[in-house]
Amino acid sequence: MSKFVMLGKLTAHPGQRDELARLMLESSESLEAMEGCLQYILSESADEPDVLWISEIWESAEAHAASLKDENVLAIISRCRPLIAAVTPVKLRALGGKGL
Template identity: 65%
Template sequence: MNKFTLLGKLTAHPGKREELVALLLEASNSLDPMEGCELYIINESVDDPDAIWVTELWRDAEAHADSLKNEEVLAVIQRARPLIAGVEPVRLRPVGGKGLGV
């Protein structure tokens, strides 16, 4: 299986989480037609008022890398940077389970 999963914890500057969530939701619309993006979910942390978790599932690592060259994606990243205090990415390789379509 070549699927690629990325879990990202984004820590917003205090009081900026809602603005960052709105921006990420806007960004998710640009991923709809994007080849290779199978899942993109924005999650708010229940325990941390500044934390957002993004769950991504891609056809493969190359599809994810290609998405980072997209003009719309790059524009959202530029707009999001001032809102983000920290990023903790976790790169994973799924091996099976419900919903993977394998």
């Protein structure tokens, strides 16, 4: 399977999770038309009040890398950066399953 899967744990500065989520959801609108993006889901942690999780599935690692050069995505990242205390990326290799 050649799909590129990535999870990202975003820890917002205290009290900034909702604003960060709002900005991140704006980025998902930009990704609707992004070539190679199959899935982009933003979730909030039920146990950690400042944590958001991003689940992404891309056609390839190259498609994901290209998205990070897109001017709309770069603008969203720039707006989100001050709200983020920590980022923990988790790169995965999809083996199979429903939705792939």
